[in-house]
Amino acid sequence: MSSVETYLNDHYSDALDDLKAFCRIPSVSTDPAYAHGIVAAASFVAARLKKAGFLEVQLLETGGHPAVYGELVANPNLPTYLVYGHYDVQPPDPLEKWKTPPFEPDERDGRLYARGVSDDKGPLLIPILVAEAFLRVEGRLPINLKILIEGEEESGSLHFEATLAKYRDRLACDLVISADGAMWRPDLPSMTVASRGMLALELEIVGASKDLHSGRHGGSAPNPIQALMRLLASVHDKNGRVVIEGFGDGISVPDPAILIAIKSAQFDAAAYYQEIGVEGEPPIADGVELLTRQWMEPTFEINGISGGYQGKGTKTVIPSSASAKITCRLVAGQKPDQVAMAIERHLRKELPKGYSLQVHRHGPGSEAFFVDPQLPALAAAETVLSELLGRPPLRVAMGATIPIGAAFKKHLGCEAFFFSFSTSDEDYHAPNEFFRLSNFKIGMIAWSRLLTALGQSD
Amino acid sequence: MSSVETYLNDHYSDALDDLKAFCRIPSVSTDPAYAHGIVAAASFVAARLKKAGFLEVQLLETGGHPAVYGELVANPNLPTYLVYGHYDVQPPDPLEKWKTPPFEPDERDGRLYARGVSDDKGPLLIPILVAEAFLRVEGRLPINLKILIEGEEESGSLHFEATLAKYRDRLACDLVISADGAMWRPDLPSMTVASRGMLALELEIVGASKDLHSGRHGGSAPNPIQALMRLLASVHDKNGRVVIEGFGDGISVPDPAILIAIKSAQFDAAAYYQEIGVEGEPPIADGVELLTRQWMEPTFEINGISGGYQGKGTKTVIPSSASAKITCRLVAGQKPDQVAMAIERHLRKELPKGYSLQVHRHGPGSEAFFVDPQLPALAAAETVLSELLGRPPLRVAMGATIPIGAAFKKHLGCEAFFFSFSTSDEDYHAPNEFFRLSNFKIGMIAWSRLLTALGQSD
Numbered sequence: 001m002s003s004v005e006t007y008l009n010d011h012y013s014d015a016l017d018d019l020k021a022f023c024r025i026p027s028v029s030t031d032p033a034y035a036h037g038i039v040a041a042a043s044f045v046a047a048r049l050k051k052a053g054f055l056e057v058q059l060l061e062t063g064g065h066p067a068v069y070g071e072l073v074a075n076p077n078l079p080t081y082l083v084y085g086h087y088d089v090q091p092p093d094p095l096e097k098w099k100t101p102p103f104e105p106d107e108r109d110g111r112l113y114a115r116g117v118s119d120d121k122g123p124l125l126i127p128i129l130v131a132e133a134f135l136r137v138e139g140r141l142p143i144n145l146k147i148l149i150e151g152e153e154e155s156g157s158l159h160f161e162a163t164l165a166k167y168r169d170r171l172a173c174d175l176v177i178s179a180d181g182a183m184w185r186p187d188l189p190s191m192t193v194a195s196r197g198m199l200a201l202e203l204e205i206v207g208a209s210k211d212l213h214s215g216r217h218g219g220s221a222p223n224p225i226q227a228l229m230r231l232l233a234s235v236h237d238k239n240g241r242v243v244i245e246g247f248g249d250g251i252s253v254p255d256p257a258i259l260i261a262i263k264s265a266q267f268d269a270a271a272y273y274q275e276i277g278v279e280g281e282p283p284i285a286d287g288v289e290l291l292t293r294q295w296m297e298p299t300f301e302i303n304g305i306s307g308g309y310q311g312k313g314t315k316t317v318i319p320s321s322a323s324a325k326i327t328c329r330l331v332a333g334q335k336p337d338q339v340a341m342a343i344e345r346h347l348r349k350e351l352p353k354g355y356s357l358q359v360h361r362h363g364p365g366s367e368a369f370f371v372d373p374q375l376p377a378l379a380a381a382e383t384v385l386s387e388l389l390g391r392p393p394l395r396v397a398m399g400a401t402i403p404i405g406a407a408f409k410k411h412l413g414c415e416a417f418f419f420s421f422s423t424s425d426e427d428y429h430a431p432n433e434f435f436r437l438s439n440f441k442i443g444m445i446a447w448s449r450l451l452t453a454l455g456q457s458d
Numbered sequence: 459m460s461s462v463e464t465y466l467n468d469h470y471s472d473a474l475d476d477l478k479a480f481c482r483i484p485s486v487s488t489d490p491a492y493a494h495g496i497v498a499a500a501s502f503v504a505a506r507l508k509k510a511g512f513l514e515v516q517l518l519e520t521g522g523h524p525a526v527y528g529e530l531v532a533n534p535n536l537p538t539y540l541v542y543g544h545y546d547v548q549p550p551d552p553l554e555k556w557k558t559p560p561f562e563p564d565e566r567d568g569r570l571y572a573r574g575v576s577d578d579k580g581p582l583l584i585p586i587l588v589a590e591a592f593l594r595v596e597g598r599l600p601i602n603l604k605i606l607i608e609g610e611e612e613s614g615s616l617h618f619e620a621t622l623a624k625y626r627d628r629l630a631c632d633l634v635i636s637a638d639g640a641m642w643r644p645d646l647p648s649m650t651v652a653s654r655g656m657l658a659l660e661l662e663i664v665g666a667s668k669d670l671h672s673g674r675h676g677g678s679a680p681n682p683i684q685a686l687m688r689l690l691a692s693v694h695d696k697n698g699r700v701v702i703e704g705f706g707d708g709i710s711v712p713d714p715a716i717l718i719a720i721k722s723a724q725f726d727a728a729a730y731y732q733e734i735g736v737e738g739e740p741p742i743a744d745g746v747e748l749l750t751r752q753w754m755e756p757t758f759e760i761n762g763i764s765g766g767y768q769g770k771g772t773k774t775v776i777p778s779s780a781s782a783k784i785t786c787r788l789v790a791g792q793k794p795d796q797v798a799m800a801i802e803r804h805l806r807k808e809l810p811k812g813y814s815l816q817v818h819r820h821g822p823g824s825e826a827f828f829v830d831p832q833l834p835a836l837a838a839a840e841t842v843l844s845e846l847l848g849r850p851p852l853r854v855a856m857g858a859t860i861p862i863g864a865a866f867k868k869h870l871g872c873e874a875f876f877f878s879f880s881t882s883d884e885d886y887h888a889p890n891e892f893f894r895l896s897n898f899k900i901g902m903i904a905w906s907r908l909l910t911a912l913g914q915s916d
Contacts (some may be wrong), residue, residue, distance in 0.1 A: 194557050196673065200772040209735025214759045215654065215858025219698075219751035220788050221734055222741050225760040225782075228692065233691030236684065238810075240677075273812070276679055277667025277778075283680050283812030293677035301672045302683040302774050308762035309783060314658040314820050316785050317761050320735075324683075325767060327774050329676050352696075354731070354741035400673025 001327055002452070007133045014114075015129050018048065019440070022087075023105040023114035029065055029088035029155040038065050041087040045149050046070075048125075050122045052132035054147065057190070060167055062159040065151030068457040069170065071132060073144040078455065080144035081377075084404060084416070085124025085180050086153035088220040090429050097431035111434040119428035123173035123179045123420045123443065125150055130447040142455025146173055153180065156232040157403060164411035176375055176408045177450075181418035184396045186425060186436070188265070190380060190399055192418045193373070194295070194397035196253050197330035198363035203228070203347065204358045206325040211308075213415040214316040216250045218392035222354035225307045231357075232324060234350045235300050238294075240283070242300045243386065246342035250333035252298070254370035262291045297399035328365075329399060336365030368407030370397075371417045380419055380453040384446050419450065434447030460910070463484040465591045466902045473587050474570075476506065477898070480545075480579045481563040481572035487523055487546035487613040496523045499545040503607050504528075508584075510590035512605065518625055520617040521607030527628065530589060538602035539912065540631035542862060542874070543582025544611035547574030548887050555889035568895050575893040577886035578638045580609055581878045582887065585637055588905040591786050600913025604631055611638065615861060622869035633835055634866045635908075639700050639876035642854045642884055644894070646723070647847040649839060650876045651861065652753070652828040652855035655788035657797055661686070661805065662781040663813050672774040679720055680812035682780040683765045689815075690782060692808045693758050698741070698751075700758045706801035708791035710827035712753070719852035720880045736808075753855035757787045758801070787857060794823030819855035826854075827863030829875045836875055836910040844906050876906065 001011075006017070012346035028034035042059055049057045054070030065088065073080060092102035092115045102115035112122070127147065134141045140197050142233040146172060152158055164171060184190040207222035237243050253259065267287030271353035284290045307322025309315035328339060344359045371378055373395075386392040408416045421443030427433045459467075459678070485499035486492035500517055503526040507515045512528030515702060523546065531538060550560035550573045558564035560573035570580070579812065587604065592599045606629060610616055622629060642648040665680035695701050725745030742748045743835030765780025767773035802817045809815050829836055831853075844850040866874045883889045 036878070059627070160703070196676075198673075198774075202772075207736060212734060213858065214761060214785055215653070215656075215787060216856070217734065217752070218654075218757040218759045218785075218857055219755055220730065220742060220748045220857075222736055225758060225763050226698070228763075229687045229690040229760070230694075232684070232687040236688075240810075272678065276670060276675065278665060278680055278812050281811045281813060283810065284678060290678045294675070297677055299672070299676040301676045301681060301774075301776060302687070302766070303672060303773055304766035304768050304777070305683050305686075305780065306764050306768040308760070310762050310764040314660075314783055314785060315761055316656075316759075318759060322763065325772055327672055327674060327676075327772060352698075352741065353739045354736050356737060397678055398674070400671060400680075 002448070004133045004448045005445055007137045008129065012441065015125070015440070015444070016437070019112065019117065019122055019125055019127070020105040022125060023112070023117050023425070024103055026103045027088050027116065028091050029152050031091055038088065042066050042068050043313060045087050046127055049147065052128050053135040054131070060163060062152070062163045064159040067151060067163055068149040069147065071146045072141050073146065074140055075144065078143050079174045080172070080199060081454065082147060082171060082176045083127045083145065083147045084176055084178045086120050086151065087124070087149050088151045088154050089119070089121070090154050094431060099433050101433055105269045105320055110437050111436045112437055113432055115433055118422040118426035118433055118435040120153070120180045121420070123422050126180055126421060126440070126443040127447050130444055130451065133448065134451065142451050146171060154366070160404070161407050161411060164407055168411055171412055173412060173414055175414055176412070176416035178404065178416055178418045179420055181402070181420035182422045182424040182426070183420065184424055186423045189385050189391055189393035189394045190261070190396045191378070191385070192398055193378070193395045194258060194332065194370040195368065195402040196298070197334065197336065197366045197368040198401045199328040199330060199336045200362035201326040201340065201343065202323065202360040202362065203326065204321055204360070205231070206321045206356045207354060208318070208320055211320050212318040214318045217318055219317050223318050223356060225319060227352055227355045228307065228322045230304070230352065231347050231350050232302060242298060244300070244342050244346040246345070247339060248298065248334070249338065250335070251298070251331055252333040254332040254368070255373040255395055257395035258295065258397050259372060260434070261396050262288055262295065264394065265291060267291050274428055277372055294399040296331055298331050298334060301327050301329070303327055322350045323425055329401065330368050332368045334368065336367065366401060366403050366406050372415055375415055375417065377454060381417070381419055381450055384449045384453060388442055388446055419447070421446070460636065460906070461595045462591045462906045463903055464777070465595045466587065466906060470899065473583070473898070473902070474895070476587070477570065477575070477580055477583055478563040479847070480583060481570070482561055482576050484561045485546050485574065485609070485754065486549050487610050489549055494554060498544065500524050500526055500609055503545050506586055507605065509591040510586050512589070518621060520610070520621045522617040523702070525605040529603065529604040529606065531601050532598055533602060536602050536913065537632045538604060538630070540629060540634045541585045541603065542634055542636045543578050543607045545579065545582070545607050546609045546610065546612050547577070547579070548612050552889060557890055569892040570895055571890055571892045573891055576884035576891055578611070580893040580898055581880050582637045584879065584898070584901040585905050588902055588909065591906065594907070600909050604629060606786040618862070619865050619869060622865055626869055629870055631870060631872055633783040633872055634874035636862065636874055636876045637878055639878035640880045640882040640884070641878065642882055643713045644881045646856045647843050647849055647851035648719070649836070649843070649851045650856055651831070651836070651853045652716060652790065653822045653826065653860040654756070654857055655792065655794065655826040656859045657786040657788060657794045657823035659784040659798065659801065660781060660818040660820065661690070661784065662779055662816045662818070664779045665813055666776070666778055669778050670776040672776045675776055676849060679776050681776050682813060685810055685813045686763070686765065686780045686782060688810065689805050689808050690760060692804070700756060704756070704798060704803070706756065706792070706795065707800070709756070709789055710791040712790040712826070713830065713831040713853055714720050715853035716753065716855050719854050720753065722849055722852065723749060752822055753858040754789055756789050756792060759785050759786055759787070787859065788826050790826045790828050794825065798823070824859060824861050824864050827860050830873055833873055835912060839875070839877055839908055842907045842911060846900055846904055852898050877905070879904070
């Protein structure tokens with residue numbers, strides 16, 4: 001055990017106190033009623049960075065909630081890494097489902113229960129504590145370190161890209177390491193190396209210029225709900241795969257190791273459907289196919305639909321319009337603009353006579369994110385985890401979208417990868433969020449070894 | 459001109475005063491704020507029946523707004539006809555769109571403007587005035603006459619069937635003549651001899667037991683909106699015709715004269731689509747096909763649809779459920795029960811794995827209504843209209859549903875036909891409802907000749 005690791009072990013009790021203090025601050029970013037919590041959490045992070053020994057510590061003006069910045073850049077010959085995290089948390093509702101109050105951290109069975117403890121207060125505190133240990137024990141870090149902790153991740157990171165652009169010189173680095181993210185499963189070491197991108201659309205179909213009586217006009221007047229059904233039903237084949245021409249152009253596998261992970265994960269499809277409450281025969285019986293669909297294939301998901309009468313009972317109306325909200329998850333190789341064009345072309349081709357169609361796009365969308373499989377830092381992280389956890393981590397993907405990966409690439413021109421010690425089952429967007437304290441400890445050792453390895457490899 | 463017709467002509471000014479007085483009563487049946495208007499209108503009808511010479515005049519207890527009854531049954535050897543109408547009216551909203559107040563009848567350009575004047579106060583007053591004329595001039599009617607004027611037609615005739623059942627002995631008759639209904643077009647004499655029936659359903663499809671994140675679960679979790687699209691898109695062919703097996707079983711043409719009317723009506727499809735505000739190429743270009751679809755073919759109309767997120771912007775959700783409201787218009791030969799079963803069978807067959815489907819039926823539905831084409835009274839009415847209007851009326855159908863036809867058949871065991879002098883362009887469910895006073899006059903002559911003919915033909 002290195003002396004840094006010994007220091008971390010010896011000071012674990014202080015570290016836990018720090019985490020509890022951090023979790024007592026109700027830093028909910030979506031609700032203005034918690035504005036005081038945001039201010040207090042940003043101050044807490046800044047103070048903790050200063051205490052650890054970080055320099056240039058300050059709150060960065062973002063236009064929204066401030067981001068907190070600090071750095072330990074001592075040697076221009078060493079590579080510079082930027083650590084990312086967020087101090088804001090999800091709302092605690094529904095409050096009545098919490099066993100202990102969300103902002104009064106409670107230790108039970110080796111877990112710490114509190115809102116935000118797993119996402120992302122515990123994981124982001126780790127690299128700060130590790131940097132402090134290096135400074136106390138060795139007087140210096142093995143690498144140059146910058147740290148950026150934002151306060152709007154749980155409310156959509158609305159000002160994040162603008163912040164990266166505004167402070168690009170200060171944030172310049174060789175690689176980003178995100179302390180946000182999560183291990184896939186508690187029993188399986190993994191690193192998330194890919195996530196899907198996103199494209200959001202809204203469709204509106206109009207038939208007649210006003211609502212019509214379905215008795216008098218039924219059979220002759222266009223029914224936009226019917227046209228919408230027809231259009232949307234033409235998007236997928238029987239197995240739920242998108243059949244729009246051009247939709248999947250350019251799709252590639254970002255890292256063959258993900259395919260290996262899918263095969264070796266022994267994913268239990270039946271248990272998955274039971275967990276989400278799907279009755280009867282599972283739509284996809286094979287675990288390998290299921291994970292492939294979630295991780296490696298794009299989707300065209302209808303998130304909402306509305307049209308006509310939606311109250312109680314019946315109304316004999318042919319509505320004038322009907323609409324649908326769509327989000328597509330994109331995989332490596334797909335470009336949001338091209339996908340949007342392919343979709344609109346397909347829908348216009350399928351549109352029956354007597355209707356007009358409007359396709360509205362919500363935002364520019366984002367390409368899929370993936371870590372360069374050859375990245376030396378990724379191999380270093382895998383070695384560290386392999387030693388600590390007893391088996392090499394799988395390289396896994398996730399179905400959801402991580403916008404920060406693309407943002408760092410775009411504005412700082414560098415890669416990013418995820419090195420987080422929360423686990424996806426820790427209820428981080430639900431009541432009774434918790435963080436495994438064993439992972440808090442392991443995380444500190446892992447970060448200290450990773451920083452050491454990164455200092456040697458370069 | 460018979461002496462009855464002379465009497466009617468001589469007393470036209472009094473008749474018009476009666477109609478205006480009737481229209482001053484705000485007898486809106488759907489809105490409890492107009493309860494006083496309902497009471498006043500029922501009293502007005504009862505008083506007018508008594509003044510005309512009707513016997514046994516009384517308000518029938520229905521459980522809702524009262525119906526008004528009266529009779530002139532003098533000779534057991536003559537056939538007995540029951541006249542139907544309704545004294546209640548549609549709400550006057552939007553008030554600001556009326557040129558003159560809805561309950562202050564205004565005579566302009568040969569029309570009387572008032573809420574309810576065309577639907578159905580003018581048309582129902584005619585047979586009362588005609589019966590009075592017979593009594594004054596001849597001391598008796600050519601036939602036995604009963605009259606039933608309900609007060610809930612504009613709010614769904616909720617208690618009408620129960621009322622027919624309760625008073626079936628008193629209402630017993632050989633034939634019902636409805637003073638409610640409307641001529642199809644002002645320039646084309648017509649009699650409505652068929653209307654479509656109805657079946658109302660609601661579908662709900664459930665996938666997972668709770669809403670899911672569309673990133674994490676997209677591609678593997680069932681999306682009930684997508685399944686609903688697939689199901690509903692399978693109902694129609696490209697031309698909008700229902701392709702459900704068994705849906706059209708038993709369909710027949712109730713009266714070949716309707717087909718002749720469709721061909722001779724020279725219906726302008728382009729003008730129709732312009733009127734309802736459909737842009738671009740008309741979905742159905744041929745007027746004959748269009749009318750056939752409206753009058754003679756069944757529909758499966760989606761009146762409303764809902765599922766998932768319907769607010770502003772986007773939400774990355776896979777909803778747990780999605781639902782649709784459906785009404786089918788049925789044509790002669792279709793049975794609501796059988797159609798409902800055929801639909802459910804089809805939907806269950808098309809339902810993909812991973813979903814549950816609930817089909818809820820709203821009420822028993824109703825079969826299509828049609829007048830026996832051989833009915834002597836229908837021929838008599840056609841002769842009368844032919845003489846008065848200069849050309850034989852077309853036998854037309856309507857797409858909407860007339861529940862009373864089936865109700866009379868079921869509870870009184872007799873046929874019904876429509877002999878109304880309102881016209882379908884008289885804005886009876888819209889602001890500035892009017893009644894052509896020329897039709898008020900012609901209607902009185904027509905009813906007097908019809909009663910005479912009915913007295914002779916039997």
